[in-house]
Amino acid sequence: MTTKSAAAASVATAYGYPRQGRGRELKKAIEGYWKGSVTAEVLLATAADLRRGNWQQLADSGVEEVPTGDFSFYDHVLDTTVAVGAIPPRHRDAVEADPLDGYFAMARGNQDVAPLEMTKWFDTNYHYLVPELGPDTVFTANPAKAVGELREALLLGHAARPVLVGPVTYLLLAKPAPGVAADFQPITLLDRLLPVYAELLAGLRAAGADWVQLDEPALVQDRTPAELNAAARAYRELGALTDRPKLLVASYFDRLGDALPVLAKAPIEGLALDFTGPAAANLEDLAAAGGLPGKRLVAGVIDGRNIWINDLEKSLTTLATLLGLADTVDVAPSCSLLHVPIDATLERDIDPQIARWLAFAKQKAAEAALLARGLREGTGAIAADLAANRADLASRAGSPITRDPAVRARIAAVTDADARRAQAYPQRAEAQRARLGLPLLPTTTIGSFPQTTELRVARADLTAGRIDGATYRERMEAEVREVIAYQEKAGLDVLVHGEPERNDMVQYFAEQLTGYLATRHGWVQSYGTRYVRPPVLAGDTSRPHPMTVDWFRYAQGLTDRPVKGMLTGPVTMLAWSFVRDDQPLADTARQVALALRDEVVDLEAGGAAVVQVDEPALRETLPLRAAARPAYLDWATEAFRLATSGVRADTQIHTHMCYAEFGAIMTAIDDLDADVIHTFLRGIVLVIRKIRAPRDAGCGCHVIAASVAEGDWPPGIPRRLGR
Numbered sequence: 006m007t008t009k010s011a012a013a014a015s016v017a018t019a020y021g022y023p024r025q026g027r028g029r030e031l032k033k034a035i036e037g038y039w040k041g042s043v044t045a046e047v048l049l050a051t052a053a054d055l056r057r058g059n060w061q062q063l064a065d066s067g068v069e070e071v072p073t074g075d076f077s078f079y080d081h082v083l084d085t086t087v088a089v090g091a092i093p094p095r096h097r098d099a100v101e102a103d104p105l106d107g108y109f110a111m112a113r114g115n116q117d118v119a120p121l122e123m124t125k126w127f128d129t130n131y132h133y134l135v136p137e138l139g140p141d142t143v144f145t146a147n148p149a150k151a152v153g154e155l156r157e158a159l160l161l162g163h164a165a166r167p168v169l170v171g172p173v174t175y176l177l178l179a180k181p182a183p184g185v186a187a188d189f190q191p192i193t194l195l196d197r198l199l200p201v202y203a204e205l206l207a208g209l210r211a212a213g214a215d216w217v218q219l220d221e222p223a224l225v226q227d228r229t230p231a232e233l234n235a236a237a238r239a240y241r242e243l244g245a246l247t248d249r250p251k252l253l254v255a256s257y258f259d260r261l262g263d264a265l266p267v268l269a270k271a272p273i274e275g276l277a278l279d280f281t282g283p284a285a286a287n288l289e290d291l292a293a294a295g296g297l298p299g300k301r302l303v304a305g306v307i308d309g310r311n312i313w314i315n316d317l318e319k320s321l322t323t324l325a326t327l328l329g330l331a332d333t334v335d336v337a338p339s340c341s342l343l344h345v346p347i348d349a350t351l352e353r354d355i356d357p358q359i360a361r362w363l364a365f366a367k368q369k370a371a372e373a374a375l376l377a378r379g380l381r382e383g384t385g386a387i388a389a390d391l392a393a394n395r396a397d398l399a400s401r402a403g404s405p406i407t408r409d410p411a412v413r414a415r416i417a418a419v420t421d422a423d424a425r426r427a428q429a430y431p432q433r434a435e436a437q438r439a440r441l442g443l444p445l446l447p448t449t450t451i452g453s454f455p456q457t458t459e460l461r462v463a464r465a466d467l468t469a470g471r472i473d474g475a476t477y478r479e480r481m482e483a484e485v486r487e488v489i490a491y492q493e494k495a496g497l498d499v500l501v502h503g504e505p506e507r508n509d510m511v512q513y514f515a516e517q518l519t520g521y522l523a524t525r526h527g528w529v530q531s532y533g534t535r536y537v538r539p540p541v542l543a544g545d546t547s548r549p550h551p552m553t554v555d556w557f558r559y560a561q562g563l564t565d566r567p568v569k570g571m572l573t574g575p576v577t578m579l580a581w582s583f584v585r586d587d588q589p590l591a592d593t594a595r596q597v598a599l600a601l602r603d604e605v606v607d608l609e610a611g612g613a614a615v616v617q618v619d620e621p622a623l624r625e626t627l628p629l630r631a632a633a634r635p636a637y638l639d640w641a642t643e644a645f646r647l648a649t650s651g652v653r654a655d656t657q658i659h660t661h662m663c664y665a666e667f668g669a670i671m672t673a674i675d676d677l678d679a680d681v682i683h684t685f686l687r688g689i690v691l692v693i694r695k696i697r698a699p700r701d702a703g704c705g706c707h708v709i710a711a712s713v714a715e716g717d718w719p720p721g722i723p724r725r726l727g728r
């Protein structure tokens with residue numbers, strides 16, 4: 006095909022759409038079903054309505070080919086586990102008794118069985134349920150969901166493309182089942198799994214699928230030659246099948262690297278590549294691999310996991326280059342739109358000028374459609390849209406929100422010394438021993454005490470104007486009194502105030518820093534029915550007023566023991582927000598760090614001898630490719646030190662991390678130069694073994710973060726704690 010005919014055939018597509026519905030109907034229906042107030046029939050009908058609505062929104066936005074099978078009652082990796090019949094033995098009875106209840110038993114456990122483990126989906130804030138496999142795993146094809154949802158879309162008249170997690174990624178995301186040797190490698194099951202995928206593909210073909218998308222994001226991570234061989238074998242075998250739809254293998258979140266030539270050579274009909282952020286390197290890699298002659302390329306030129314408008318002209322330039330590298334070039338957001346909220350036009354509280362900088366799922370779909378139209382009909386056909394886009398980008402670049410001269414001047418004046426404590430750890434430790442007089446093995450907690458219903462009701466009452474600020478404060482102070490008394494009675498050495506006033510460990514600060522916006526409807530799925538509404542860091546940021554000092558002083562006034570000042574670190578502030586994409590993350594991190602530094606210094610001046618700066622997300626935003634990690638860890642640790650180095654030697658800086666496997670970042674944890682590191686047991690053993698400089702490290706049982714309402718606790722927790 007020529008470049009011109011390739012352009013003439015371009016369409017827009019997407020790999021997935023937010024599942025919950027505009028009014029979070031899915032969450033309500035599922036939770037109602039769990040409680041028994043919603044029947045299975047109503048739940049299924051709600052789900053079908055939502056799918057119909059999603060396809061319609063995509064079609065209305067101009068997307069010509071819609072995804073199916075991306076919908077999920079809980080998680081798409083769990084759906085794949087069901088599709089390949091890899092139900093763990095402990096869940097089989099429940100699944101046999103009732104497939105829907107069995108599905109939820111795998112997701113959340115029930116009174117008899119523990120759920121599957123949940124972990125982060127690559128470097129996003131979405132969590133998937135980890136498949137449990139072993140040498141005895143038998144796979145069987147269960148195409149019902151994939152086929153059923155395809156049929157629904159086809160019946161509604163959509164051009165539809167089923168999406169499944171690909172076999173290589175599925176196995177690479179799995180872990181050895183309980184009782185199976187820890188060194189068992191699920192990828193060794195590939196030969197057993199491929200025939201099951203063959204059956205699924207045949208089933209989809211029979212139901213009318215022209216194309217099927219197999220998602221292989223695990224191939225954007227560093228992979229061993231054996232794993233790359235597995236990918237080559239998988240797609241050689243699936244490609245060789247005769248009874249199958251055309252295959253589109255999708256990658257996202259980073260560049261394919263060594264896997265690109267492997268997939269380019271495979272006997273598949275299409276490849277989807279991410280061209281945003283670090284994945285933009287796919288462009289050169291693709292050219293170097295000789296392009297995709299005779300194949301379909303789906304170009305993810307729109308950032309599918311951030312919320313900012315696309316630079317359409319820049320995308321058109323990328324697409325123009327790509328047209329020479331494949332048979333057809335289609336346009337899409339870089340990954341499933343599940344990672345962004347549904348519709349930016351619902352945000353009526355955001356200044357209309359700023360709202361024009363935002364693109365949520367619906368807007369991103371429209372951007373993809375517009376770009377595809379630009380390819381088909383020429384840029385003249387979309388000239389007015391391009392002009393409007395240019396104007397919006399210019400308004401963003403020139404806005405006082407994105408450029409605060411005071412913040413910029415302060416950043417420019419930062420020196421290396423600002424990010425270093427004046428004394429080394431040994432001297433600081435001595436000064437802190439003298440000031441704090443703590444026992445040999447001091448005890449403390451992570452920070453938050455349970456966010457009880459009364460506390461949340463008080464906050465809701467304050468927001469709704471049913472109580473005034475003074476009443477709210479009195480209720481929170483009563484809680485602080487209780488929490489302090491409790492810790493004194495328990496004999497803890499370093500106390501916390503319990504964080505009752507915090508709605509969330511990021512949002513609480515975002516609401517008080519400049520440059521942040523809050524959305525009303527910007528919900529995104531974290532896991533299952535838990536949705537979060539990340540704040541939006543739109544511009545330059547600073548801290549106009551102390552944020553926590555009064556709470557600290559109140560708590561410290563109640564006890565002779567040291568109370569910790571409690572803050573969220575710069576990396577976590579970024580990781581759990583939607584962050585501006587118009588400057589490097591490192592620059593944004595430095596701004597947040599300076600804002601936090603002011604707070605740390607004010608806490609010290611207010612009498613805090615210990616300040617804890619939590620960085621639970623340090624590990625989670627580690628780049629997927631090892632080559633990019635040193636640069637990330639450099640700016641991330643510098644930001645932490647910048648936030649915490651403004652204090653005297655005798656002020657003790659703690660940090661707290663959780664959830665993570667720290668192996669990969671031990672040196673970085675040391676580079677934080679905190680006086681005390683706390684984490685859970687597995688982490689602490691590593692800290693003690695591997696860290697270069699001696700530190701005070703502590704471990705504990707991380708119960709639950711303040712931000713999580715009781716009803717939203719991860720499955721199993723209340724039961725295991727015995728509440």
Ligand code: MET
Pocket residue numbers: 451452453504510571619621661663709710711712
């Ligand atoms: C996710 S880490 C949470 C740390 C915070 N200080 C808390 O206890 O909630």
Ligand SMILES: [Zn+2]
Pocket residue numbers: 451621661662663664707710
């Ligand atoms: Zn934690």
